[in-house]
Amino acid sequence: MRADGHDYVITALAAACFISVTSENAPIALLPVMSHDLHTTAATIGAVLTGYAFVVAATAIPAVSLTSSWNRRTAVVVAVLTITLANIAMAMSPNVGTVIAARSVAAVGHGVFWSVVAGVAARLSGPQHAGRATATVFAGNALAFVVGLPMTSALGSVLGWRVAVLTLALISAAVTGALLMALPSVPGSGKGTRLSADLRSVLSQPAVLVVTGTTLVLVFGQFAAGTYVTEVIGHYTGVHGSALSVVLFAYGLAGVVGVLALRPVIDTRPRAAALTVTAVLALATASVAILGDRSSLFALGAIIAWAAPAAAIATVLQTGITRAARPGTADIASSGYVVAFQIGIGAGAWTGGRFIDRGAYAVPLLITAGCAGLAAIAVALVHSASPHGQPIRSAPVSAGNRPGET
Template identity: 35%
Template sequence: MTIVKPVMPTRAWTPRIALQLAVLAAAAFVYVTAEMVPVGALPAIASDLRVSEAVVGTLLASYALVAAIATMPLVRLTASWPRRRTLMVTLVCLTASQLISALAPNFAVLAGGRVLCALTHGLMWSVIAPIGARLVPATHTGRATTAIYAGTTLALVVGNPVTAAMSELWGWRQAVAVVTVAAAAVTTAAWISLPPMPLSDDEVDAVRAHGRHHRHRGLMTLSALTLIGVTGHFISYTFIVVIIRDVIGVRGPHLAWLLAGFGIAGLTAMALMARPSDRRPKASVVGCLAALVTAFAVLAALAGAHTWGVATIAVGAAAIIVWGAASTAMAPILQAAVMRSAPDDPDGASGLYVTAFQIGIMAGSLLGGLCYEQAGLPTMIGASAVLVAVALAGAAATRGLVATTR
């Protein structure tokens, strides 16, 4: 028996749809905040569990690795589930993982809790954007995806600094406990506010046949360019604090303000690019990549000059702001483009995109560390510029890469 899909809303942005998108954004906020807790709480975790800071640092790379490996198998396993049920499973796992982490008596248990969260991280991102797209007309897919991704940026601007401050003031376990409560609240809100969203038999077959995506040239090209671009971004982003401190010469409280500026620029850029991402998606992608290349080129030049001063701070700070704006705005544009490229299976296409993104995070972090240790900051930032330039050339040269829905 074929399940009939729910009727698409006639109005693009009703109060109910706005509330549902806000819940999805909150889920993204909590998930990313939980993922990045070890960054701000690293010294506290190391001291409490009596392990080195380097060991605690492996929690991030291992998280990305697990997410990359688990995403596509879980997308196929949950193919026949209503979309709300799939999202609920990921949020329940998130809540449980944070509870386990908060109560962890040793590093092994903490790592186990993180694995539980990482297992469903990619699955969450493979369904959350398609859920948002199902709530609105096809002409508003990019805007709905951008609204959800606002939660990710808020996690970087608000969630991570707040959990880091709580770790310093109260202890890392208390910070993780707060994240646990937030995750439980979002889980409840998602269950109450979102419709079940069952899939038709044709949609289930499409998700289960996601292995055929390797024959979809546009989707594979988008995923490959995403992998290259994300790798280039994370080579330097992993060491953004070092870049701000040692290249631009900004330290202390001013460093924190510049990091906040990075995130605020991202939020602003996402809002400004929401409508163009629907109307001119390819131009939006190319523009963001070009801005990223420019920012990295400027920072690489400053790193090679080894000079500090008012001009260096002004130019370097501007490059950081451009970096934050372009890198943050590009993620929802790419995911919306991926879903458009495979309209018969947006969930499976998103799963492939998320896998490429997670591999890019892991590869970028590892390559960034290698470049930083072996060749220094100018080479490291230059490597980011080169890889993003490759992604830019590929996006600009490929015809029909990003479909437009009007």
């Protein structure tokens, strides 16, 4: 593939990540207006995110197993199209129940998309540049917090949450078209294996289990507080309303910096990158919890600093799972990672909501800090789960043709 064509494909995949993450986390940005319009509480809107997460967790492995023989181009396009249609349905929903139903449809597509997108980027880029390609594609995640969520928050404040969600549907439709034009054929495994065989292939890999377990702990911690970042910002800094969009923009910009900072080191020093991310996450969130009430300016700085490692979590974990997986099992291993990620989101959002509703803002932040510390310990010891005690070096390329093969 020519360099310019490759760049176009990677950009399209990054755009898909952008709209997927923006759509997934829209209830966070729209939490005040949605709760008011739907006559419910912040914790109930948090449950919208929780329900989404658990649907992804329940369907990701079966869906990826069933679609393993699909061309990856088809899988990606259908997944993003599903998110598009679900956004339209959500915008038309009359109550919380139908919002949850619409998002449950999107969640199925989400699970497939995130199980295959890193593998597609890796296969199109080659094993020596897989981590860098993943970081570039996952920059779309961070841009969702720079552009997507502030835009969603602003539109929700001015025009209402339904207009904001319809706007996401239009963007998602455009991204679907771009993927149709940009993505080349990327064959699936073609094995037609049964779900039970796919599950055994994941459970028999200790390194994959270690990374998956670390994912569960770290994501649980992050979303215990991160789901309610708008509430945290309001409590510690006094920023509300339209000004919140400005703070969310700064938060997201710090996230982009965090992801892009990984690009030079993620392929060559993955453990150092992971340790840095988890350590900074623990320090930033603990600082807000312990010292944030003393100075709103300090709290604002610490919250923005929190964004850099928070945005980098997915890149570090996804690169870890593709390195840990045996050749030919990356997609199904990634689906297990997606399940852990989504359970972490759902359980973290539910747990954090219990404390946020009671005004105990420091507790979710301390949960984040504690889980990040545990994840750092796991990263430091992860070599013990790799064969022969060596660092994980499995080529981060999914089964199927590598770039240049036909």
